[in-house]
Amino acid sequence: MTNAVEFDNIDVIFGDRQQEALALLDQGKNRSQIQEATNNVLGVADVSFNVPQGEICVLMGLSGSGKSSLLRCVNGLNKVSRGSLRVRHGDGDQVTDVTSCDAQTLRTLRREHVAMVFQQFALLPWRTVAENVGFGLELRGLSAKQRHEIVQEKLALVGLDEWASKYAHELSGGMQQRVGLARAFATDAPILLMDEPFSALDPLIRNRLQDELLDLQEKLNKTILFVSHDLDEAMKLGNSIAIMEGGYVVQHGTPEDIALRPANDYVADFVAHMNPVNILRGRAIMQRATRDMRNGSGEFAIEDEDIKLFIENGVVKSAQNGEQQELKLVPYDGTVPDHLDPTNNSIIFVAEDDVLLKNLIEIREITQNPVILTRENRISGTLGRREFFASLTQTASVAD
Structure with missing residues (x-):
């Protein structure tokens, strides 16, 4: 199976004394010890795993575990301090190492190959729904006619074609999140980064959007990295789950692996109160x-x-x-x-x-x-x- 994203010994340090911090990390120092010694923050530590094309990988953990920090490395929003992060795109025969590519290559990656959906939707309030969905296409330089055709198609895909002329404040939270999804789909990027996109919604709407995402995934077959702090959501959506603690991935595996074979007490605490009958498969x-x-x-x-x-x-x-x-x-x-x-x-x-x-x-x-x-x-x-x-x-x- 071809990998869409490959994390290879990724370390991320926030601060201006990164080499000192990396040396302390190599000595086995933890996040608090590194911060005390250098005033730098360890975001991600020694992460290595692959995400196959067409699969959903959920990054989860407690607040501050490093899941969003890792996600934002994929499109270069967070700079990798050490390691290699390879993104496969095009027809699968092009590979970009985000850690070493030039600025123009990174811009192309963001515009055409990797799209992002945020927790708070990030909709521009002065633009209509259609204008928000077409924003990435506008940056790419597509004509108004081309944008209109693509925007209408993607709005229909998420069930919002009749709301194209409305503004964000006229939509419910769930509808606003659908606009964010349509905007990501509009660029036709094969890789989606989703940073807790449903966490601000009430449980019923969140559950409905999870179902809709799975339905859309069957049609579109995207590679999705999805950040969540909700284990039930991770179990429902993920082909694989990476559980993070203190910047490290402490376990990466299928939902069944996580539920039945927790790697340590931290993971076991996550699964202690869930009902495995909802995720175990024959x-x-x-x-x-x-x-x-x-x-x-x-x-x-x-x-x-x-x-x-x-x-x-x-x-x-x-x-x-x-x-x-x-x-x-x-x-x-x-x-x-x-x-x-x-x-x-x-x-x-x-x-x-x-x-x-x-x-x-x-x-x-x-x-x-x-x-x-x-x-x-x-x-x-x-x-x-x-x-x-x-x-x-x-x-x-x-x-x-």
């Missing part, structure tokens, strides 16, 4: 299918379950229970069909392996038979009694 807890099951054909028994599967080239064609009763294969698309009765053990559900545990609980209320999990129609695993109850025990221990 692929994280399933009994993985053997290679023969995934690629072959034949009759296969599910371990610890009195069920036989009949598979052709990795695709489950039929299933039987121990009494050789045919089990009906029922596809699961996020909702249970209305006509199914509770405790119906004559059926067996087939679901994508990214199905959430909360949905699997819903399935188990209908049938005690295992769930067949697939990826691109081929079997990838099964979830039977053992895996199901083990996952509940595991999530309970996380919550404790």
Whole structure:
């Protein structure tokens, strides 16, 4: 998978004695010790990880942890003191090292390849909604006709095409944030930097905008770095999460990794009061299918379950229970069909392996038979009694 952003041993020091501060950092001194000795502030320390193209990476941590400081390095708003930060753009064959590029290259990167959405929207009050959305295009030198076409398209994308002539003060907070999103989308930049964009909104609007962002991401396939202090938001949005403390990334991984395998007490405190059933997916807890099951054909028994599967080239064609009763294969698309009765053990559900545990609980209320999990129609695993109850025990221990 191609990386859109690569952080390579990034250090950021704020102040005019950076070399002294870096030397102290190399000696293992922490933020307060460095500040006491040099009056410089450690913003980011020894950060290394990659963000693949088309994924959402959430940077999170407590206030002052360094998450916004790191985000603003990507477009050069914060100057990197040491390390390399590479941004891939164009058709994926152009790479800019933000730490060493010239001023013109950096301006081009900001105008065309990396867009930013701020917490307080940063809308210009004397401009209409349409004029705000087209501001970046105006700086780029596009004609009024070109700007109008793009602006109308992006406003329609976020559901604000009828508000083009209004001003920011005439819009609700959620609508203002949509204007900020449309402005970022208007430049057609492949990389979006989002600095706590929803944190100033009330919970209902915030949740709605999170859903809208995920819907837009399915259509646009942007690479997004998203700063948040809300773990539930991070778990909902992120393909990966980087948790920061004192300028360091203390854990970087999938939501499942963070929830089930916290790297230290700091991360464990974050996940202590969350409900993992909302973020754990079938692929994280399933009994993985053997290679023969995934690629072959034949009759296969599910371990610890009195069920036989009949598979052709990795695709489950039929299933039987121990009494050789045919089990009906029922596809699961996020909702249970209305006509199914509770405790119906004559059926067996087939679901994508990214199905959430909360949905699997819903399935188990209908049938005690295992769930067949697939990826691109081929079997990838099964979830039977053992895996199901083990996952509940595991999530309970996380919550404790």
